Amino acid sequence: MDWPYQKKDECLTETSSSHYQVLRVAVTATDKEIKVAYRKAARKAHPDHGGDAAAFRRVTAAYETLIDPKRRSAYDRSYAAGKAGNGSDEGAPGPHFDAPAAGSHASATVHRPNAPRNTAGDAPVYVPPYDPAAFEAAGAVPLIPLSQASQQVHGIPRKRGIFGADARIQREMRTVQLISRQVLPAIPAARLINGLQSPADNSHIDHALLSGYRLALIGSMLLPKGAYAWDGQTLNHGGRSIAPPQLAHVVRAMQDIFPELNVTGWTVIHSPDGNLHEPVIDRHRRSAGGHDTIQVVNAAGLVRGLKQFLSSGPAPNTVNVPVLARLLRGMH
Template sequence: MTESSSSYYQVLRVAVTATEKEIKVAYRRAARTAHPDHGGDAAAFRQVTRAYETLIDPIRRKAYDRSYAAGTLRNEDSDTEAHFDAPPAGSRASATVHRQGNIRNTAGDPPVYVPPYEDAPAGEVPLVPLAVASRQVHGMPRKRGIFGAEARIQREMRTVQLLTRQVLPAIPAARLINGLQSPADNSHIDHAVLSGYRLALIGSMLLPKGAYAWDGRTLNHGGRAIAPPQLAHVVRAMQDIFPELNVTGWTVVLNPGGNLHEPVIDNHRRTAGALEAVQVVNAAGMVRGLKEFLAAGPAPNTVNVPVLARLLRGMH
């Protein structure tokens, strides 16, 4: 296990939810095994020490977590690159990929965890405990900054309720993570939904009813241009971090009255067949489009545990 292919959590064999006490116990155990005086080697001992020094310090641990540091093991001798929007070859999930000719979609099936918890080697601590991985919703909107915090939290809570009631029940393996740190800048990602090998990043706006036109850059209403949250650069950054996933961005425009079909949003200047990195939709459009996007991916009934672990570490 090399530093480039494993996270500090894997080095110490602790879960991403490990407490300070658990990290100390794990360090003493790992240090005894890795120490040159006990048959280990200097490089492994340095790696264990570096992992401990990072995770035991709350500030350094938080910075490390927000970097979305690698949480998956890779075979460095393999010439095979990660396949975009596809599960690892030979994994249990690869057997359930929805291929052409396979009529039944697995999006509504019970979750399948990859790697399977029941197949974990004896004594190995999973990156995410099963009790945590089994939850569909992780984290809640938090107060940040001073101005407009209450309005933002209310808006984000409405989005959480929308996703929880309209999207998650249809896809049992979908996992909603709220309050991520953006890897592209110092901003935040309000919501992320992971299902199989697809990831949707979601921001929100609150606008009055009416007809709006989305031209790919701005929303236009009555001659007034409104700039939505800038998600495209965050989508690109997350795509670079998770090359095995298909990452998209969604901005949901909410109506103060709660009508899912208002405001009406027309898409203009859209190339036929083009897949935009970010979609701007009303609540009904997001529910419909997001379910289609997540369910159409390979193995949508899969919970990708290493990816989930990295996302959970990125929560602010």
């Protein structure tokens, strides 16, 4: 492709780049081409994957403008006049994302000028905000009502099939209660969605937990007490091997659908007597085929792991309304 205004190897941090240059698409690009380019650019620029927060803001602003027919038309008019840059519409604030990469000491606490501390324990901040005056002025309606977006738990385990449905509902309800009691109070912006259909196949995702720009997909199992060795593929106990639910392909599919998020998979193993520390799950001789984004843990390990994963991400007190709305549409 020809790049009359920007070299192919030029960094996306160039502030004078147009939206088309940021996404590296032609001005005649179709919606499909824009979506493909956005996913590629978002993966590269996302701070959670070693990218730059400023570059990610430009990628997001470019996509939000070019994918909307009216905004793209207005932008094209200014672009043709030589006035278009990479910012948002005139007078409108840019995307809020302004966080260091995950793993840095500042990732869980974001400070911005004239803004409150942004930690996992803060009150939820909705993006985009629920501003009735702005909606009325734009002649628009929110993706989902505020009353729905403010709920921390959505849906319940659904009866699927005939055989084993009661046992499945029992273990899934344990997971819902566990997360509701021990994770959600600590992270007010976290949203738990139960009963999703997998985008990868016709299977289901028991639970999805969203907070800020991180998403955890969670499956549940119920096994006898004891010590289990997890080698990255199977649980081994007393000479018996047990394969947990296969989540890796679902995680990959959800990561493709939501490139702006960091998506991981978790399988929680409940014990029959409700002891959160049983069964014991030891990481043992992790195989080369193990998937780093899948964690197999007991109930106590799930609580500890989810709190760390969600709270250490960028802007953990953010409720990402567009992502939440899309997840809710997949509920049964």
